[in-house]
Amino acid sequence: MAIKKTEIIGTRIICEIESSNLVKTEYDTETKKMIAEFKNGSLYEYEDVPHSTYAGLRLSESQGKYFNIEISKKFKYKKVEK
Numbered sequence: 821m822a823i824k825k826t827e828i829i830g831t832r833i834i835c836e837i838e839s840s841n842l843v844k845t846e847y848d849t850e851t852k853k854m855i856a857e858f859k860n861g862s863l864y865e866y867e868d869v870p871h872s873t874y875a876g877l878r879l880s881e882s883q884g885k886y887f888n889i890e891i892s893k894k895f896k897y898k899k900v901e902k
Contacts, residue, residue, distance in 0.1 A: 822837070822838050822883075823835050823836070823837060823838075823878060823883070824836040824837065824838050826878075831848050831849045831850040831851075832846055832847065832848050832849075833846070833847045833849065833874070833878075834846045835878060837883050839882075839883050839884040840859075840884055841858055841859055841884045841887075842856060842857070842858060842859070842883055842884055842887060843857045843858060843859055844856075844857040845857070845874075845877065845883075847869065847871075847874045849871055852867070852868050852869055852870065852871070853865055853866065853867055853868075853869070854866045854869045854874060854891070854895075855900065856887065856891075861902075862899060863899065863900045863901070863902060864897050864898065864899055864900065865897060865898055865900050866891060866895040866896070866897045867895060867896045867897070868895060868896070869891065869895055873890060873891065876890060877890070877891065
């Protein structure tokens, strides 16, 4: 499990992830919104994610495990359409 690619576009940090469940994350440093894309194609937007939490996800040894413990059930989220 690892970050395969990171791209910064304006206030957004986009990371491609090699994980059993996650494919990509996108984080906006201004709005503190994070979008997670899963292998099944679904997208979820998480609100008010602190930058330190997102940095923890990026630096974690297992992004999938970190996501499940520190993000998935702790922040308000909604499914978004592609």
